[in-house]
Amino acid sequence: MTNERATVGVGMVGHAFMGRAHSQAWRSVGPFFDPPLTPVMAALAGRSAERTAAAARELGWASVETDWKELLRRDDVQLIDICTPGDSHAEIAVAALDAGKHVLCEKPLANTVEEAAAMVAAAERARERGIRSMVGFNYRRVPAIALAREMVAAGRLGTLRHVRAQYLQDWLADPGAPLVWRLQKDRAGSGALGDIGAHIIDVAQHVTGQRLTGVSGLTETFVKERPLVGGDGTGEVTVDDAAVFLARTDGGALATFEATRFAAGRKNALRIELNGSAGSLAFDLEALNELWFHDHTEDAATAGFRRILVTEPEHPYAGAWWPPGHLLGYEHTFTHQLADLLAAIAAGTDPAPSFADGLQVQRVLAAVERSAAGNGAWTAVEDG
Template sequence: MTTVGVGMVGHAFMGRAHSQAWRNVGPFFGPPLSPVMAVLAGRSAERAGAAARALGWAAVETDWKELLRRDDVDLVDICTPGDSHAEIAVAALDAGKHVLCEKPLANTVAEAAAMADAAERARARGVRAMVGFNYRRVPAIALARRLVADGRLGAVRQVRAQYLQDWLADADAPYTWRMDRDRAGSGALGDIGAHIIDTVQHVTGQRITGVSSLLGTFVPERPRPGGGTGRVTVDDAALFIGRTDGGALASFEATRVAAGRKNALRVEVNGSDGSLAFDLESLNELWFHDRAEDAETAGFRRILVTEPVHPYAGKWWPPGHLLGYEHTFTHQAADLLTAIAEGGDPSPSFADGLQVQRVLAAVQAGAESGAWTDVEGSA
C-alpha cells in the first residue's frame, strides 16, 4: 500500500489529538493511503523528543522549515497557535506538501486570504489543503447535515447555536496569551465561535451574510502566574444574530464563562418540515423531529448515532457503543487521506476557512460599531 509521510508541527493539545488520529485511522478506516508518522517539529528538542516518543513519531525537528525539505514528509499537519498558521501553511503548500491546518485558519482575514490563495495555487498542482473543523465529523453532526441535505427538514428557517464553556468563569483563572488580542486575535469568538459558525454553515449548507453583535469581557484583569495582573483585551463572550443566504435567521453565542458548561456546543435547526437538536456534551445523540408524524406519537427522537448506516459509525463498534471526542480527528484524517488518494478536494477547504474568518471579522466590527454588518464577499 502506498503511504503518506506526515510531518506534524506542534505537540500540545491538538498535536496529541492529531497523533491519535494518524495512529488509529489505518485499523478502522483502511484508507487508500497509509499514514506514516514520520517527523514531529517543535522548538525545544527536548520537549519535542519526549512528545515524539510518547506519541509515536519516528523523528524530530526543531525547525518546521526542515519538514519542507524532507522527502519523507508528504503532508504537513499544523497544530500550532493561530498566529503562525499562515507562514507555515503557505510555505508548505508552495513546497508541494499537502497541508492540514488547525482552526481557525488564521488570526486575520488577510492571512486567511493569503492561505486560501496558496491553496488554490497548490490545488492546480494536485496538492491538497484542509482546515481542521473537526466537529463536522462528529457522526451526529454529519448525520444532521445529511438530513438537511436530503430535505428532511424542508426549508431551514431558524438556527440557534451556542458554544458554552466555563474555564474562565473563575475570576482567578490565570492570565495567558489567550487573553491578549495581539496574539490570540480574539477570545471566545475566534476560539470556539469559529466552530459554531462552521458547524451551522456546514449543517445547513447556507452561508451567513450579515450580523449584529455584542462582545463582553466580564473579568477585565486576571492574575499573572508570576505575580501582578494582565489586562484582558479579548472577549469572554460573543453574541450575534444574523441572516443566511438561504433566508434563515440565526443566533450565535460563544462564551468561556458559562459556569457548569464544559464543552456544550449546541445547535438547533428548525425547518418547514422538521427540526434537529444537538449538544456536544452528549455527542452520540441527535434529536430529530419530523413534522409529518402523526400528532398522537409525534415528538423529538433521541437518535443514538452509532448504527452502521450512520456516518463514520459503522467503522467502529456495534450499535450502542459510544464514540468520543477524539474520533472526529480520525474521521478527518480518513477523509483527507481519501481526498489525496483520489485527487478530490478535501472539505473544509482553506476557502471555507477564509469565509469563516470573514464572519468573525464582521462580528468584531459589528460589536464595535453597534450596526448591522455585512460579511465580506457575501453580496
Template sequence: MSEDKPRIGVAMIGYAFMGRAHSQAWRNAHRFFDLPLEPHMAVLVGRDEQRATSAARQLGWDAVETDWRRAIERDDVDVVDICTPGDTHAEIAVAALEAGKHVLVEKPMANTVAEAETMAAAAGAARGRGVRSMVGFTYRRVPAITLARQMVADGRIGEVRQVRAQYLQDWLADADAPLSWRLDKEKAGSGALGDIGAHIIDLTQFVTGQRIAGVAGMLDTFVTERPVAESFSGLHGTGGTERGPVTVDDAAMFLGRLSSGAPAVFEATRFAWGRKNAIRIEVNGSTGSLAFDFEDMNVLHYYDATEPAGTAGFRRIIVTEPEHPYIEAWWPAGHGLGYEHGFVHQAVDLVRAIGAGEDPTPSFEDGLHVQRVLEAIERSSAEHSTYTEIGD
C-alpha cells in the first residue's frame, strides 16, 4: 500500500462471472493508474460462507460476510460494488446509499422502471451528501469506443444520420443448454434484451451523445423449456429429463429514434452460432462513418467522406497509441488490451470521481433512461405497436 495515499474500502456483493471481473479491476487499478485513493478489497459477500471464503482467498478479498447488510455497516467499507442478479439491485443500492456508501451497480440497473426510479431518487438524495453512484456499462471504457465518442463530438463524421448496433452471442443457441438465473424473468428482468441489449442501447447513446427518444420492438423466445442445471451433465451432452420453463426473451430486435430524429437499428441475441461476443456499432454521419466490433476490440474503423473518392476507404485505426483513451498506463503501441481492461478503467473513473468530489458517469439517471428504453421495447413487442415514445 502507498504510504501517502488514503485507502477507499470496497465491499463486493456477489463473486461469480462479474465478481471475478470486478475483483481483478480493484486489484489492479491503482497499480497502473495514478489514483487519489487506493482501493482496498475489504470484504466479499456471498450467501454460502464456505464458497465465499474460497472465492475471497482466490480473488484477493480480505474478509467475508454472508449478509450484505453487515457489509454496508462496516467502517472499513466506502464503496459497495453490486454484482448480483437484477432482482436484488434496488434493495442493496438504496440501503448502501442511505448508509453513506458510494455505489457501483452492474447493468441493467434494475429489473423494472419502478425499481430504477427508486434507485435514481436515492442517488439524487445521496448526491447532496457527497455520496456517488454509477452504473457498470463497462464497454464505454473500451479505448476504441471512447475514441469513437471523442471523434463524433469533434465533428469528424459530421451530423449523425443513422446508427446500427448489434450484440451477438451463441451461448444459448444449443437448445439443451441448461437453465440459469439469466433465463428467469423474476431474477433477470428480461433475457437478451436486458442482458446484452442494454449494452448497445448505452453504447449508442454514449457514442452519439444523444438519447433514444422512441422505439418499436419485437421479442422472441425460441426455446421455451431447458434442462435444469442440477440434472444436466454438460452443454453438449445428454443430461437428465427434468426441464424448466424459460421466461425471458432469447432475441430482441428493435428500431429507435435518437433525440435528433436520426434512426437506429438494434439486434440483441444469444442464438447467433459462431458469434461469441460480437458487439458491433456503426455510426453514419454527413461527412463520414465509424465502425467497431468487440471481437476486434483494439481497432476502430473510420471513413472520411471528404477525401477524394478515388482513394477514400475505411481507415483501420489501431487504438493502442499513448494518446488514445486510457492507453498511456498500459503497454507499448501495438500490444492490445483485453476484456478485463474495461473493468479496470471503470474502477479508475469511479475512484477519480469520488476523489474529485464529482459525479461519475453513467449515472443512475442514465441507467433509469436505459431501463425506460427496455420497458418501451417490451411494451411495443407485447402490444405490436409501431412506435413507443420514451418519457422522462
C-alpha cells in the first residue's frame, strides 16, 4: 500500500510570454508549496509543430499537440491552461469545461461581455460535476497586495473614501514599434484598457472588497498606424493606446483609473492608493515587496507613511520562499496562483477569481468603452 499523492495532468495552450510565465510556475509550485495535487506537465499545444516542440523542450513539457482540441481527448490531461490571445479564450474554455477539464484562463477573461457570459455559463455547468475554473489575475497574488486586502478587511483604513489606480507602461511610445496582435481589436478586444486596465480594475475591487457601479471614461489612440510585423508597409491600430476613467464603488468611494502604454520611463508601474477615514495604503509594482501604510489614528506629531517590507513568514505566500528580506519577483505571483488553484481543486471548492469575477471586470471594461464613445458620459456598469 502506497501513499503516493494524486496527480493532475496539465495541458497548456500557447507558449509565448504568458506561456513561459505559466510554465515556470508549474515547475516551481510543487517544490515550494507542496500542493495536495502534484501537477504533471503533460502536453503543450501550439500551431507550429517545430516552434511548439522547441518550446516544450525548453519549458519542460512532456509532449506536443498542434491542435488544442487533442488535449481534450487525452486521458492524461485533467486541466487546461489557456495562455492564448483573448479571441480564442471562449472557444477553448467552453470546450474544455464541457469535456470535463478544469480550466485556468488568462485575463481578460474574453474579448466581449457576451463571450465572457458564455464562459461563465459553461463554468456553472461544469461546477455541478466538480470541475473548477479560474481566471488568471496574477497580481492578486503579490504578497503586498494580499496583505493590503487583509488590512482593509480588518478595518485598518476605516471607511474607504478614495481609490487611485494606475497601470503605466511605455513599450509603445515609439511610433516605429510594430503592429503586434495586442494592437488589433479582433485579436485583443481592446488595447491598454483591456490588457492592463483589467488588472487594476480587478486589483482595486479585490483589495477594497467593493465593486465599481458606474464610470466616466475617455480613450485615445496616439499612433494610428504602425509598421507591419515582418513585412513592408503599415497597418491600422484598431485599439486604444490609453484609457482614463472615473468611477464610483458600491461602498461609496470615489475612484480614478489610468491605463497607458505611452508613459515614457514607466516600465510596469501598477500603482494603487487607498484613502480611508482611519488610514491609507499605497503600492507600486515596480517595488513589489513594499507596502506603504499610514495610520491616521496615530498622534499627528509622529504619524506618517511607513514602509512594510512584505517578506516575513507571516505575510501571504512569503513563508514558502526565502528568509525575510530576500525579495520575490513578478514570476512568483504565477506560482502562488497555481498553489491556490491546486488547493481548491483538491478540496472541491471554488478557486478565486472565478469566471464570474472575470465577467464582472469585462462589464466594467465595456462600460468604459461605451462611456468613451459618448464623450465621457456617465455609464452604469451592468449588473449580472
